[in-house]
Amino acid sequence: MPTTSPRSRCSGRWSEAWTARAAGYWTADRVAALLGEQQLILEPVQAAPLLRAMGILKRDASMTPATTRKFMQINHMVRLLRPFLLELARDRGRVRLLDAGCGSSYLTLLLGWCFKHIWREPAWILGIDRNSQIVGKCARRARLVELEDVLRFAPSAIGDFDLSGLTAAEQPPGSGLDALVALHACDTATDEALALGIRLEVRFLAVAPCCHVELSQKLARPEVSAAGALSPLWRTPHLRREAAASFTDMMRTLLLRGCGYRVTPMEFVPSQHTPKNTMLRAVRDGDGDPAALGEYRQLREALGGAGIRLEELLPAPQRRTLS
Numbered sequence: 001m002p003t004t005s006p007r008s009r010c011s012g013r014w015s016e017a018w019t020a021r022a023a024g025y026w027t028a029d030r031v032a033a034l035l036g037e038q039q040l041i042l043e044p045v046q047a048a049p050l051l052r053a054m055g056i057l058k059r060d061a062s063m064t065p066a067t068t069r070k071f072m073q074i075n076h077m078v079r080l081l082r083p084f085l086l087e088l089a090r091d092r093g094r095v096r097l098l099d100a101g102c103g104s105s106y107l108t109l110l111l112g113w114c115f116k117h118i119w120r121e122p123a124w125i126l127g128i129d130r131n132s133q134i135v136g137k138c139a140r141r142a143r144l145v146e147l148e149d150v151l152r153f154a155p156s157a158i159g160d161f162d163l164s165g166l167t168a169a170e171q172p173p174g175s176g177l178d179a180l181v182a183l184h185a186c187d188t189a190t191d192e193a194l195a196l197g198i199r200l201e202v203r204f205l206a207v208a209p210c211c212h213v214e215l216s217q218k219l220a221r222p223e224v225s226a227a228g229a230l231s232p233l234w235r236t237p238h239l240r241r242e243a244a245a246s247f248t249d250m251m252r253t254l255l256l257r258g259c260g261y262r263v264t265p266m267e268f269v270p271s272q273h274t275p276k277n278t279m280l281r282a283v284r285d286g287d288g289d290p291a292a293l294g295e296y297r298q299l300r301e302a303l304g305g306a307g308i309r310l311e312e313l314l315p316a317p318q319r320r321t322l323s
Helices: 006-025 028-035 048-053 065-092 106-118 132-144 188-200 214-219 237-258 290-302 309-313 316-322
Strands: 095-100 123-129 151-155 179-186 204-210 261-267 278-284
Touching (some): 006 048, 006 132, 048 106, 048 132, 065 204, 065 278, 095 106, 095 188, 106 132, 106 151, 106 179, 123 132, 179 188, 188 204, 188 237, 188 309, 204 237, 214 237, 237 261, 237 278, 237 290, 237 316, 290 316
Parallel strands (some): 095 123, 123 151, 179 204
16 A cells, blocks of 8 residues: 655645635735736646745745746746647647756746646656756755655756766656756856757757847947947947847847747747846747847847857757858
């Protein structure tokens, strides 16, 4: 007869207690005031253990204005990813997903909860981060909300990650990965995440870039900022940074298209919540579009020869085309 470990029984009682506490706080009137006309994937009562583990619910099961914004943000994010992930689940039987640069694992935990409790589809999700202490904290949170059958965590920098380096217990079922996500990976870490997804030939990619520093610094170089019709823009730091962020994501979009992905740049949260609100959502659908690589070359030339890190990390055939 199967037995339940003391740790599992403790986690189960904790989850039950938080569900009951949230049910007592979130009356019909409070839920209506929170949601209005919206229908959310996560609800405060049903997902109470997860929301508490993520720090969104306070001790009395209420939310602060800041955590309410976070709650609405993560619901919207999952709504944008859901159709693609469920399509993968139907096609593959089990979704194998990597969260690259998972940090505190809001997205990792959220997806694990949705697959297990809401969508009820098999999933294997691995979160990686270079900070081993954060990785340990994320693993403890996963155990607390009883998601250790879905989630795994491993210390690794994005650029150093290799599936073959995982232990036997960490290896995904079957072969390879189906999807990669990266939420607010700073500056060129987003390029490393995209390059990793391309190298692994994942079918679905979603990144929300952050801190677009690399291109802005290149555009500030004297040989770029002193010449050309755009030189007044490059000499104005604030506007240069704003423009560089848009140019960076456009260049990433073109390179992804050149590698066989159908890409949709989109706003994934309202700008009043965070200025870093662009998501690049990509689905692999072919061998690549050479015209997109040509457009990248033209854009790079218009920017005084300044390219982005992702260009250097592409597979050899695409790099040869770009050079």
